Amino acid sequence: MKPVEQILSRSVRPRPSRSTERRIVSLRRSGDYRRCLKELAAAGIKPVKSSKALRLICCHAEKKRRWGALHKHPRIAYIEKDAKVSAHGLSASGAKRKSGRVRAACPAKAPWNVCRVQSPPLWPRSRGRGVRVAILDTGIAAHPDLTIAGGTNTIVPGGSYADDNGHGTHVAGIAAATGRGRILGNAPRAALYAVKALDRRGEGYISDIVQGIDWCIAHGIRVINMSFGMPGDSQALRAALRRARRKGIILVASAGNDGRASGGLDVPARYPETIAVAATTRRNRVASFSSRGKGIDIAAPGVNILSTYLNGTYARMSGTSMSAPHVAGGAVLLRGVSPGLKAGAAAARLRKYALRIPGGRSAVGSGLLQVAPAATGLGIRKRASRKSC
Numbered sequence: 001m002k003p004v005e006q007i008l009s010r011s012v013r014p015r016p017s018r019s020t021e022r023r024i025v026s027l028r029r030s031g032d033y034r035r036c037l038k039e040l041a042a043a044g045i046k047p048v049k050s051s052k053a054l055r056l057i058c059c060h061a062e063k064k065r066r067w068g069a070l071h072k073h074p075r076i077a078y079i080e081k082d083a084k085v086s087a088h089g090l091s092a093s094g095a096k097r098k099s100g101r102v103r104a105a106c107p108a109k110a111p112w113n114v115c116r117v118q119s120p121p122l123w124p125r126s127r128g129r130g131v132r133v134a135i136l137d138t139g140i141a142a143h144p145d146l147t148i149a150g151g152t153n154t155i156v157p158g159g160s161y162a163d164d165n166g167h168g169t170h171v172a173g174i175a176a177a178t179g180r181g182r183i184l185g186n187a188p189r190a191a192l193y194a195v196k197a198l199d200r201r202g203e204g205y206i207s208d209i210v211q212g213i214d215w216c217i218a219h220g221i222r223v224i225n226m227s228f229g230m231p232g233d234s235q236a237l238r239a240a241l242r243r244a245r246r247k248g249i250i251l252v253a254s255a256g257n258d259g260r261a262s263g264g265l266d267v268p269a270r271y272p273e274t275i276a277v278a279a280t281t282r283r284n285r286v287a288s289f290s291s292r293g294k295g296i297d298i299a300a301p302g303v304n305i306l307s308t309y310l311n312g313t314y315a316r317m318s319g320t321s322m323s324a325p326h327v328a329g330g331a332v333l334l335r336g337v338s339p340g341l342k343a344g345a346a347a348a349r350l351r352k353y354a355l356r357i358p359g360g361r362s363a364v365g366s367g368l369l370q371v372a373p374a375a376t377g378l379g380i381r382k383r384a385s386r387k388s389c
Contacts, residue, residue: 004032004075005039011067012059014045020060022048022082024207024236025070027055032075048082049207051214054239058082058207078235085209085230087138087167087202088254088266089321090289110184112282113174113301117326119186119333121372125379126336128187133175133223133332134216135325136209137168139196143308145181146172150219151194154211155204161194166310167202168194170317171227173308175325175332182314183306186329186371187336193221198228206234213240217247222335225328226253226274227321229266241273250335250343252277252328254320256291264293275331275347278364279303279323286359290320296365297347298354300326330371337379349374 004027013020027033033055040047040059049058055077061067070076106115107123114120132149140148141163151161163169176192177185197212198204209226216224224244241251253274256266269276276295279287279302286292287303302323309315327350334346353374354367 004073005035007069008036009039009043011070012045012061016060019062021063022058023061024080024082025057026077028075028077030055049211051210053214056236080235082205082207083230083232084203084205085228087198087228087321088257089167089317089319109179111306113305114186116301117369118372122333122375126333128190128332128336130191131332131335132191132193132221133328134193134195134221135168135172136195136197136212136224136226137171138165138198138202139163139168140172140194141169141310143312145177145183145308147178147192149191149193152215153196154208155199161196164200165202169309170307171321171325174322175225175329177308186326187332190332206237210236210240213244217244221249223250223328223331225325226268227324229256229269231266233267237268238271241268241271245273245343248343250331250346252324254324255296257289257319258291259289260292262291262293265291265295270295275327277320277324277327279320280368284357284368286363292362298350298366298369299364300369326369330369333371334375337375
């Protein structure tokens, strides 16, 4: 059998065309990964993406060629099409100021949805200061109510991580709006990072998502929000999530917007490494569009949610995309109270203290997110008992 690097270099194409597609190749050994990259470079072929940690190489391939020899090669772990995910947000509408009293239990500038999940009662103890949260999305736009600590663009290496869609900026505000302008997010003092892996249409390749997760691991991100998904499966994405979880990152994902007929959750929410989030209405009922199925962990508001948007404006959007950052922001607050809190323990607390609401586990999981109760007993040091003489 020919060396895997030779077969791969003869199978790929140097540039995209109408007849090509992107494919992800996973090598079993690091040595084979390095030799493949060297062979491709010698042939004048630059991979679309590569991941040293996961031994992944993404290249262009002719759609009609099945790569039979590569699929059967013992040095190949798997090969998959570089599929696309889509943002889980529905259309945005302009935000009109609503008159009326602000309830005493809801602080000024805190929208109803932030108060509904009980984030403000925890703010005297933690507003998330210093806890790094990444919004893996369409980017984040400059906004009076957002402080962006940094970020990256995995679509165009070295490119801007500014938002050219609006979805990522809206999600970011729900998680971490500062209140300097009009609204407060769930974790107003979080260290907010923009990882632009979705384009202006709200779509992104799995390889771009994987690279974004790799970046988060390398830059000490503690919580990742993923308000996107796809109905299929991806071994590459699952491998990236497993690695992130082993590094202690809390992974939050939106369930999907396919309603009762969804037949299950989208990926990555379907994977057990994530906290899968469904959407609820202002009446604490599951939203009609929220996907149902096995694996939902928790629910949060996702209908007509006010948040930050492009050009310094505000907008209302719906979708499980809007629900997930409530949980991400809540996870930031918990780690602000207890920095050493394990990812699994954080997820367990969020589920345990959720408010039981109608719908059943396949629709709302453990119930409605309740952040402050989930912090019960966290960050409290027990005093050593004194022995009497």
